[in-house]
Amino acid sequence: MTTGKRRAPAGAAVLRDDITTAIRRALMQELAAVGYGRLSIEAVARRAGVSKTAIYRRWNSKLDLVLEVVAAAATGKLPALDTGTLRGDLELLFQAVAHALRHPLASQIIPDLLAEAARNPSIDQTLQKVLRVRQQEIGGRLIGRAVQRGELPPGTDPEAAVDLIVGPLYWRLAIARTPLTDAYLGTLVEAVATGLGAGGGVPRPRDAVA
Amino acid sequence: MTTGKRRAPAGAAVLRDDITTAIRRALMQELAAVGYGRLSIEAVARRAGVSKTAIYRRWNSKLDLVLEVVAAAATGKLPALDTGTLRGDLELLFQAVAHALRHPLASQIIPDLLAEAARNPSIDQTLQKVLRVRQQEIGGRLIGRAVQRGELPPGTDPEAAVDLIVGPLYWRLAIARTPLTDAYLGTLVEAVATGLGAGGGVPRPRDAVA
DNA sequence: ACACGTCGGGACGCAACCGTACCGTCGTTG
DNA sequence: CAACGACGGTACGGTTGCGTCCCGACGTGT
Numbered sequence: 415m416t417t418g419k420r421r422a423p424a425g426a427a428v429l430r431d432d433i434t435t436a437i438r439r440a441l442m443q444e445l446a447a448v449g450y451g452r453l454s455i456e457a458v459a460r461r462a463g464v465s466k467t468a469i470y471r472r473w474n475s476k477l478d479l480v481l482e483v484v485a486a487a488a489t490g491k492l493p494a495l496d497t498g499t500l501r502g503d504l505e506l507l508f509q510a511v512a513h514a515l516r517h518p519l520a521s522q523i524i525p526d527l528l529a530e531a532a533r534n535p536s537i538d539q540t541l542q543k544v545l546r547v548r549q550q551e552i553g554g555r556l557i558g559r560a561v562q563r564g565e566l567p568p569g570t571d572p573e574a575a576v577d578l579i580v581g582p583l584y585w586r587l588a589i590a591r592t593p594l595t596d597a598y599l600g601t602l603v604e605a606v607a608t609g610l611g612a613g614g615g616v617p618r619p620r621d622a623v624a
Numbered sequence: 625m626t627t628g629k630r631r632a633p634a635g636a637a638v639l640r641d642d643i644t645t646a647i648r649r650a651l652m653q654e655l656a657a658v659g660y661g662r663l664s665i666e667a668v669a670r671r672a673g674v675s676k677t678a679i680y681r682r683w684n685s686k687l688d689l690v691l692e693v694v695a696a697a698a699t700g701k702l703p704a705l706d707t708g709t710l711r712g713d714l715e716l717l718f719q720a721v722a723h724a725l726r727h728p729l730a731s732q733i734i735p736d737l738l739a740e741a742a743r744n745p746s747i748d749q750t751l752q753k754v755l756r757v758r759q760q761e762i763g764g765r766l767i768g769r770a771v772q773r774g775e776l777p778p779g780t781d782p783e784a785a786v787d788l789i790v791g792p793l794y795w796r797l798a799i800a801r802t803p804l805t806d807a808y809l810g811t812l813v814e815a816v817a818t819g820l821g822a823g824g825g826v827p828r829p830r831d832a833v834a
Numbered sequence: 835a836c837a838c839g840t841c842g843g844g845a846c847g848c849a850a851c852c853g854t855a856c857c858g859t860c861g862t863t864g
Numbered sequence: 865c866a867a868c869g870a871c872g873g874t875a876c877g878g879t880t881g882c883g884t885c886c887c888g889a890c891g892t893g894t
Contacts, residue, residue: 428862429870449739451661454851465872470853522742528799529659529735546800574808577800578815582791584799589738590756590787598784605788605819609811638892639840664881675842680883 429472436462437469438483446522450480450530450537481540484527488544495552500560504579504603507556511580512594515587525588549576557610566611578606639682646672647679648693656732660690660740660747691750694737698754705762710770714813717766718793722804725797735798759786767820776821788816 440462444453455476459466473479495510497503515521524545531538553576560566582602586592650672654663665686669676683689705720707713725731734755741748763786770776792812796802 428868433871447743449659449661449743451659455853456851465874466853467855467873468871471870475853522739525735525739525742529732529739532732532735532801533657533659573802574811577792577796577802578812581793581795582787585791585794586787589794591742592783592787601784601819602788605815609815609819638838643841665883666881675844676883677843677885678841681840685883 433462433464433468434472436464437472437479438487440464441479441483442487442519442523445480445484445526446519449526453480455479477534477536481536484523485540485544495556496559500556500563500565501603501607503556503559504606505599507552507579508583508599508603511583512587512599515583516594521588521591549580553579565607570610575606575610578609643672643674643678644682646674647682647689648697650674651689651693652697652729652733655690655694655736656729659736663690665689687744687746691746694733695750695754705766706769710766710773710775711813711817713766713769714789714816715809717762717789718809718813721790721793722797722809725793726804731798731801759790763789775817780820785816785820788819 437458440458444458444461448454448457453476455466455469458479459469462469469479473482495503495506497506515524527537527541531541550573554572557566557570557572557575561568561570583594586598587594647668650668654668654671658664658667663686665676665679668689669679672679679689683692705713705716707716725734737747737751741751760783764782767776767780767782767785771778771780793804796808797804
């Protein structure tokens with residue numbers, strides 16, 4: 415690509431990091447632009463200003479590329495998240511989730527891949543690791559501390575609590591794409607905190623309706 | 625397609641309804657199977673047992689087909705939904721939403737199209753009509769009645785309430801694809817009801833953070 | 835009885851993409 | 865300073881899809 419005058423300077427006998435990161439960046443942008451369904455290696459190569467060959471030297475296939483890059487991008491740092499009160503923890507967590515979902519790329523890529531996960535086991539598995547398991551870990555610790563403090567009843571189910579926390583934020587930011595207000599966040603904290611305590615704890619799943 | 629012996633009996637000088645509905649059904653199934661991104665008219669025709677020509681006689685293009693069929697499928701009936709109490713209304717509403725999201729086709733198609741809506745204005749517009757506007761209507765009436773009864777403070781924002789209702793259910797059923805329990809539904813009703821009333825009402829959006 | 839127009843089937847030209855295989859170039863590593 | 869191997873570029877054969885067009889067959893409405 416880039417039909418220049420003669421030839422652009424090439425690399426050497428080692429995989430160049432700048433080219434690797436250019437591919438990663440281009441993949442994320444392309445994924446946001448057209449989604450996984452329409453994703454093409456050629457478009458990624460074009461966008462990265464890189465030859466297709468350079469991509470196939472690093473990854474075996476489209477799926478390989480997506481899984482590795484997305485997993486790497488999602489596996490980031492996260493705060494300590496221990497303020498001493500349930501409401502404080504919730505507020506921090508909400509801010510973190512909201513911050514992540516406000517990234518334009520993330521808010522396009524995540525719903526797309528989550529939809530794709532429903533029909534692609536490899537993607538499903540990867541997302542389970544980098545999204546849901548992390549959420550459950552964080553949520554579990556958060557709920558556990560609140561129970562120890564006596565802020566929540568002992569039977570509280572962390573899994574359900576996470577749904578209650580992530581669900582509205584995800585719906586509003588990623589699906590409805592409605593602007594988020596501080597007031598809304600505050601109310602959400604209040605609703606989740608009181609809601610979790612209200613029912614005498616969220617019982618564990620038993621009689622499945624589905 | 626269907627390279628038979630000679631020729632199957634054909635129709636007459638009028639669009640046959642059975643073929644039209646076969647196309648509609650095939651489109652929904654194909655949409656669930658591969659998503660909008662990979663959707664192909666040829667696959668729809670194959671699945672419907674119909675020639676491509678038959679599809680193009682009815683719709684101009686892929687997008688036309690999808691928009692019309694999806695809108696028609698989503699524009700269904702909905703219950704009266706007025707039990708006399710906030711918790712009763714919420715429970716009915718949750719059951720209805722949960723029922724809709726348990727349809728295998730719906731739970732595949734809806735997240736896919738919602739993700740696609742982020743980059744396709746036509747799809748976005750259609751979904752806004754058949755999903756979000758309906759939700760806001762229903763939620764608005766529900767909240768309005770609760771406010772009149774004094775169950776909720778007057779300032780309660782119906783839009784935020786809908787997010788609070790739909791979000792967790794959508795996340796659990798369409799994204800996490802976790803089985804839904806009666807107990808979970810009950811707790812959700814409790815959490816939303818108390819949560820909405822807790823903060824002295826959900827204020828309207830003002831200082832957007834995004 | 836007859837024209838109308840849909841039916842399946844097939845082919846069309848065009849475009850895009852997959853994954854692989856070659857080049858000749860050229861920087862890095864030892 | 866020499867060998868290694870990644871680099872861009874290009875081409876390959878095969879597949880898939882788009883949207884259009886033509887055909888002969890045939891059932892329906894007038």
